[in-house]
Amino acid sequence: MIVNWLIGGPQGMGVDTSANSFARSCAYAGYWVFGKREYHSNITGEHSYFIVTVSDKPVHSFRDKLDVLSTSDERTLRLHINDVKSGGAVIYDAEISLEALNIKRDDLVFVPIKYNEIIKETAEKFGLGDVKKLQVMRNSICVFASAGLLELPAECVEESMKHIFTGKRTKVLEPNKYAGLVAYKYAQSFSHKIEKKLPKREVETKRVILTGTQATALGKLAAGCRFQTYYPITPATDESEFLESIAKKYNMVVIQAEDEIAAITMSIGASLAGARASSSTSGPGFSLMAEALGWAGMNEVPIVVIDYQRGGPSTGLPTRHEQGDLKFAIYAGHGEFPRIVLSPGDIEEAFYIVVDAFNLAEKYQCPVIVLEDKLLANSVKTINQLDLSKLKIERGKILYDSQNGKMLKKFKRFEFSEDGISPRVFLGHEGFIFWNSGDEHDEFGHITEDPENRLRMHEKRLKKLQKIVEETPVEKKIGEFGNPDSKFVVVTWGSTVGVALSALEELKEEKGVELFLLQIKMIHPLDAELVKSKIKGKVKIAVENNYSGQLASHITEKTGEFFDHLILKWTGRPISHDELISALEKIIKMNYKEKRLVLSAGI
Amino acid sequence: MQNFQSIYRSDVESDWCPGCGDFGILSAITQALGELEIPPWKCAIFSGIGCSGKTPHFINAYGIHTLHGRPLPFAIGAKMANPSLTVIAISGDGDGYGIGAGHFVNAGRRNVDITYIVHNNGVYGLTKGQASPTLKRGVQPKSLKYPNLNDMVNPIALALASGYSFVARGFAYNVKHLKEIIKQAVIHKGLALIDVLQPCPVFNTVDTKEKYMERIKILDGNEFPTTDIKKAFEKALDEENLWIGIFYKNPEKQTYEERYSEILSSYPSECPANLKMSDEKGNPTTDISEVLNNFLC
Structure with a gap:
């Protein structure tokens, strides 16, 4: 069972916070969640949205089609109404006229919420004054209304709100709760009209809910890294800011450098002094680090650099997703020097791979680049509790x-x-x-x-x-999923592994088609023999969020094996579950002749 | 105790040109470190690229010859990771005031306890004499195809404006004076700039040793160093005389290390370089469960 929920609104008005709060609420109720964040390079005003995919089984990717569209503004309603599945529900501001917007979806359940009235009432009750300043409360109301509609226990939402209204914001927790519960009760009266519900369920295992940047930061901490440098850049900064928030207890020196050249060279200096040191950045910053990477290679200095890829080249799509830096990561810098390029397939793996990165860097005394991406960085996911007993520190x-x-x-x-x-x-x-x-x-x-x-x-x-x-052990070089005897092999890397895995599961369960999925974790140096042995003789399909199929061409260069199909996307939006399934079906069932299959779903 | 002074000079033969001011700077550095009796292994010397960049190879200390323009951030990284090190950074004028100018300014904002020595000769010697950021506009040393089109930067004024807590200038041919400045800079708690006039005998045919000798004046020891930054600026901006000595010194200014010690629970006694990150079996010693508990669901 999957419930796909979307919240949207103007950038900077709390969409991100509300979505995280909803995701956490579902997690507290015993569900598995995957949340995807989409936002503009803008401080306030532009449309941003967040999809949270909720399931009673572990979930690896978001879905396009919505069960619940949760809105408090007109634009979100207009932009996403057509994504709602028949039988789905729409939460909207009762003051908006659906007629005026020409919304004619009699197959949907509409839940009108009187935001202004609720806020006014709450303001009066708590003596909060200016109602205009309280509009941000719409977020809590929206989340509570969604919970009511889906029969998600209110106490789960209340618990998750405690994590949001911390510090100075603690004092607004009660008013938000009050306003939210009004909406919760009202929305509850619509729940009999919809099919899908999220009642509290028993959890199988101990879990945590993390974003990619948080998992990466925790990996650094556990690995003994106490020196981190960065220059502000989307989507990498969240990691450093998270480390700053816990730096005090762990004596972690986190330095905001004047540029990425200073960031990486400071880390190299710290590494020479014996620290485990790291820098985190995104494409433009990583470009600036190229010369220093060579210095670290030349002087055999261990250093870990995280590149959270985003749409390139140049400034590109600064807040959007892409996997366009693979070849650059392998070759960045002039001349020839050893380096290792790793890429985790999901948030859980990001934690462990970062620890491996420090071990490899010190063991082989060279730079290690961990290629993450915007989807991985900004997604929020429930994962199994991190197993710290699995970790080892190897300093070489x-x-x-x-x-x-x-x-x-x-x-x-x-x-x-x-x-x-x-x-x-x-x-x-x-x-x-x-x-x-x-x-x-x-x-x-x-x-x-x-x-x-x-x-x-x-x-x-x-x-x-x-x-x-x-x-390096095989399981740290590649990941293998599905049926290795399948005629088809899907090869991918980074966060795209999630959607590939999700498509693989559905194709097997619902269509009876079994595929083999090969994830490349250690991109460089590539174990060519190993990879070759896994793909030889099969119909080879690469799935990547870039234009040229960089991993596929890298594998071809090293193994001599050519790919039959490239499923590619470079709109800045990650590949969705639904579009990947139809793309794979085209290839598998329809005897698709073209080599390239280009995807473009999502706004 | 070992005689540090005698062991500070390495046995690596220098390939600087005869008569180069770099020899004087090298002597001043090794003498200063020796007289301060700092064990060579406590000392890390970072340099950039160019003739000055080779200096660490001629000194018996940890010598890190880095990238063009980047010795400061390398040095800052090492010092912040292990504040017990004595850290010296060495640049040329192209290195420090040109390609590394961004680091020059931003290092001032941090005031890390480092000594920064910049060899200043107005030209890019190793690439055969192009104009550096400290070459005056309108002059034409022999390699230039036409007179220099760029105004010169004033390193002393720039350092004062950027927040350096110790700002000085030396002359490569007055080794004794320079050595004393270096000693004071190393002892000084905070970021110290020593701009060293070091004529390039091959390529700077304009600002020669003799020309410098005519203009150089030593700051009055009764008035300088001062903590009055306006007075320091006045001397720095004096176009007639070329002052050498310590212009400005403010030991009260908080260092970057001290600022971090206020943020972190036990820095610098526990610093990134001395973390015991695992037990004998390689199990990590960092307990992240407290942080992780916030994410439990």
Whole structure:
């Protein structure tokens, strides 16, 4: 059972907060949720909306078609009314004339809410004064009305509101609750007219509800990262702001740098001193980091960079979703140096992969780029309680020997070794010194242009890539879902894994079609043999939120295997469950001849 | 105790040109660190790109030769991660006042306890003499195809305006004077700029050592350093005389480390670099359950 709910309104008026509150309410009632946020690059006024998909089973993606459209303004009503499924319900402001808007949907249940009247009454009861300033209360009213309509217990909404009205806002909790309950009771009287309900249910497991940026931040914290830098950029900033909110207890130094060049170079400096250090950014900022990535590669410094991809190139679609940075992440920076590119498939995996990222960075002494994206960053999802016992900290080769007052040791930081990895000491390590240089250097780190040294030193660094492929366990390189014997293999990465998984499940359950889904988690270095063995001989379909099918072409380059179909989307909106199903069906059942299949659903 | 002064000079041979002012700066740095008896392993020296960028290789300390224009943010990262380090950043004028100008200004806003030494010779020496941000408009050293079209930046005034809590200028051929400034800058709690006039004997055919000698005057030790920023600006903006010495010093200004210590519960005694992040078996020691509880459902 799935209930698909949408709330919309002017940007900056609390749509995001209301949606998170509704999602949390459903989670408290024992449901699984996936919430997708859409917003403009604008502070206030433009239309933004949030879809929350609620289910009694784990849910991996949002849906297009709505069961409940929850509105308090005219624009949301107008823009989304046609997405409501027959038999669905619409919550709207009783002062709006449906007739005037030419809305003729007699297949829907309309729930008129007297927002102004409720707000006025609440203001009088609590002596709140200016009613105009209380319009933000529409959000709570809207959420409570939705809950009433869906028979979602009011106490679940009240509980979730406590998480929103914190700090200075605690004092408005009661008025919001009061206003909300008025709407709740009224909307309840319509619930017999709709089929789907959300009564309280027993929860199978202990769960948490997190956004992608929060899961990523928590991964950093658990991994021992205490140094984070950033320059404000959508959609990455939320992660750093979340870390700032918990920095005090954990002694985490979070620095808002003057630009992304400073951000990454500060992190490299901190890493040299022995900290686990990271920077988070999005495409434009990641572009600025390219030169410093090379320096970290050249000097074998562990560093973790999160790139939350958004629509590019240039400023692109700053608040919209895209997976356009894959090739750039693999190649960013001039010259050749080792780096690792990882990409989590969902919010839960983001937490664990970030911990892996720090371990890999330190083990192989190189930059690790974690490719996330806007959908992953801003979505909210119920996931299994994070299992901290699964985590391990691996710091790689570090020398803790002390010189104990002996002569100063000029440490060969880049000593040639069997496996290409030389032990590290940190700045300030007693009795030692070493040098680093972005110039080609000898074992001590001093500049040299000697060809013999270059031959060995360049290879010392680059041969780590092979070692990374060999030593990383399969389950950290790829994810496998569905039927491996299927004739069709769907290959994807990043948050698109969610919708692919969701489509796969429905195709199996409702159409009896079984597909094999291959997720690439370690994009670079790619385990070409492994990937090849999984896709060879099958009809290969890549699903990506970009124009050129970057993962597909990367795989082709490394494996020699060509893709039969590319399902692509670059409108800045993530691929939806419904459109992916129809695209896959076209290929599977209709013998679709074209290689490219372009999607465009969503506003 | 080891004789730090003698061990601060590394055995790496320098490839600077004969007569280069960089030699004087190098000597002043190694002497200052030696006299301060700072163990080399407590000291991290960051540099940018250009002739000045090579300096750390000639010093026995942790020497990090970074990117063009970026030694400051690298150095800030290291210092904030481990505030017990003595951190020095070294730039050239192109590095510090050109490509790294954004970092120059923003570092001032933070006042991290770092010493920043900028080799200032008016040209991009290593790329054969193009105009740097400190070259006067209208002059034409030998590599320029026509007289310089850009006005020069005034590093002392810029540092004062940006919030540096210690602002000084030295002369590469007055090693003793420079060494004393460096010692004071390292001791100073906060961000210290030392702009060092360091004529490039090969490419700056305009501002030669001799020309500098004519104009240089040493600030009166009774009046300077001052905490009166207006007085410091006055000297910085003096077009007739080229003042060297410490213009401004404000040890009262809160450092970035101190500002963070007010925000974080036990920084800097617990700092990012000394976190014990796991037990012997590699299990993480960070307990995130308190944060996670807010998200339980």
